[in-house]
Amino acid sequence: MAEPHELRQRGLRLTPQRELVLSAVRELGHATPEEVAERVRQSHPGINLSTVYRNLETLENVGLVQHTHLGHGGATYHAAEELTHLHLVCGTCGSVGDAPIEVAANFVNSLADDYGFKTDVTHFAVYGTCADCARDDI
Amino acid sequence: MAEPHELRQRGLRLTPQRELVLSAVRELGHATPEEVAERVRQSHPGINLSTVYRNLETLENVGLVQHTHLGHGGATYHAAEELTHLHLVCGTCGSVGDAPIEVAANFVNSLADDYGFKTDVTHFAVYGTCADCARDDI
């Protein structure tokens, strides 16, 4: 039973770079393209940044990874399987916390009912002040 | 009665560039730094982009304007008075809709109660698919 590789299943060629980019994203959890490249270089030093960008895009197109905006400008990538939480970004200390998507369920439903807007809560972070910073009142 | 200018009240010097940047932000609603610069150039052609960036930052520090991330990478600026709505960004057509912040009230309260996280819902857009695109199912 020739169980085809998950990349081949999606019509992609199986290149070492591609596999490494995918596993880097999986290992890193949240990662910028730069961080992915750095991780990949541990086992494949010659990989080019362009290749990382292109593979992230390709992998996103076939649904294996997704990107999220955590602020500033750059996107960060996740394995698609892990997108089960939303991101709480603290504007004071910069920390990124997680919360289950369920906390947004009512909000999402309201937007759907009132505006017909289908929300993907994981795509943008939720911005604010984390508990620690709010307490310290820096 | 010498009502001091709003900029002077906040300890800022009154320069033509500064005033123009502020009024451009007010007139434009949502605007990228580039758009602000373009608007300002209508009455003050020589203004430098750096000056726009610096003034946006300065005005933000004193609370007259705020920036929001609507996606991609760049920030967009608002007059602080107008930040009474959240932004619904459609990933399909790119449109930016508004919704009153009240729709997020429960969500914000949940995050505060369960995580101690004080949310600023206006800072990041809410990403998803707008009613039109969802209907067309493009």
Added chain:
DNA sequence: CTTGAAGGTGCGAACATCTCGCAATTAGCG
């Protein structure tokens, strides 16, 4: 009204990110 110090502006260079074109390489079908 003058004047000096601090703040602000313009300009160009430097970055940081990300995209693209192109030639060389490689996966995978037949």
Added chain:
DNA sequence: CGCTAATTGCGAGATGTTCGCACCTTCAAG
């Protein structure tokens, strides 16, 4: 094995934003 199209590496280029520095303005003090 041999071909073709997909993929990679590389360098150049497009953006978007920041920074240093010399010159210019604001404004308060005299």
